[in-house]
Amino acid sequence: VRVLVTGGSGFIGRWTVKSLEQRGIEVFVCGRTIPEPPLDNFIQADLLETASAEKVLAHAKPDVIVHAAWFVNHGAFWRTEANLDWVAASMRLARVAADHGVRRFVGVGTCFEYDWPVDGNCVEGQTPIRPTTLYAVAKDAVRRVLEEYAACDAFEFAWARLFYLFGPFEHPERLASSTALKLARNQPAPLTSGLAVRDFMDVRDAGAGLAALAVSPIKGTVNIASGKGIAIADLARLLQRSAGGGQLQIGALPDRAGEPPRIVADVSRMHEAVGFTPQNSIEERLEETYRWWQQQALQGL
């Protein structure tokens, strides 16, 4: 089996590629920028250009596509018109995939497609869908069209919904990354009250889960997440423990209005249907993640 991972040098894609390679699978990666160090299996292509999908598929001839590419610039991605470009690019990629006889297409969605449930548990096919940002609406629209396209015998289709992530190569201004960096630099790390409970997963495990979904025969939507809630303040405290101290200022930042108290994935499908369960605890993963950011801080980031 040959797998093409779009966005395969990105935050999630790189770990998906690694996990597939560890399974002995032949993987191709496409992206705009040639990675450093260069990779044999890298195809330089900007999927926003119309002809790219055809070029990439003619070269990679994949059986399976994991479509992890999207516009993800920190902060900007929620409302940017680039979301429309990625809807269009995803349509083109799916069309060309079907033309090339790609057997299975795995898309990458987000927990922000869900209407936040009262009990905080997000269950595939059960929790209502009500995205409220252009990013999540665009992702959901892609899922809707490709699911129906698959029903017209285009290919087998699965959709991974990712939740809250942390880990190496995260944007340095996000929750775990910025807190770890500040602790490593011995700077004060201000936080909200941090009472909100979220489903946090290490991006390496999310990548491995996405890889497991890619090689499984499971169709439809699967939450790729930890299935466990952790309060944001507790996540920060675990990073502080890894740092052996530091100035965590819980409550120094105002809470955002209207934030749901709890967002946690139901992961029965991931465990039972896909057969994927991460082996490391969040404590271990946050410890590793702290060490990674500490290295970055030492290198002057």
Next chain:
Amino acid sequence: VRVLVTGGSGFIGRWTVKSLEQRGIEVFVCGRTIPEPPLDNFIQADLLETASAEKVLAHAKPDVIVHAAWFVNHGAFWRTEANLDWVAASMRLARVAADHGVRRFVGVGTCFEYDWPVDGNCVEGQTPIRPTTLYAVAKDAVRRVLEEYAACDAFEFAWARLFYLFGPFEHPERLASSTALKLARNQPAPLTSGLAVRDFMDVRDAGAGLAALAVSPIKGTVNIASGKGIAIADLARLLQRSAGGGQLQIGALPDRAGEPPRIVADVSRMHEAVGFTPQNSIEERLEETYRWWQQQALQGL
């Protein structure tokens, strides 16, 4: 105000253009094929080509876009992969429209976006959405993304949901057209039991309704329809009356399983918010439509 109508030489688009021109509005039309006779305001462009939207908007500089273009080949349109191409083309058109400062964007949807309600009445924003064909899923996906894009201040956005149409230039193998043609040729016209009640509107009125929505300030979804149900057999009988007889064979064709008994639009928004009410009765419109098809039959169609 300048209005660009994509698909403006199509079944619905041509009447939208006519109605806008009757209001004294400057209209541009774009399409793949130069119309016969040629029009001054026609811009030849295939919106499926990436650069076309930019070219058309640079030329037409519209304040308002009515986006009526889509793949509509009889029968094929329900499941064709061309629906994905039109999702992509619609994303591009919307992006370029926002870049060019287009004030208002009106998309064309379908009653097939609705989950058929038990009472048969389709009410905007109330009847659940549950499209079950690639065509309707693709239309619905465009609506979802553009509605959210509009909420990000791209432009003002409205969405017309059209129901069942008949009239001049319809594909000759559809219900009203094929029945009228057979009656005109004095051939037997076989039908199902024809008990299903549908909201039928003359396409000239639908085009006028779309034009009224285009020049109104109303945002969101508006059913453009008659608001009245007619049994399919009764529609055929009205055509038969216009023909002054003919061999209508009601019940000669098997009924399709699972067809909802009644699909009728709630047209309060169209009447009250948009302020549009067609002036002709369905009897008059079917009479005119029969005469049109009779001419076609006389000319050897």
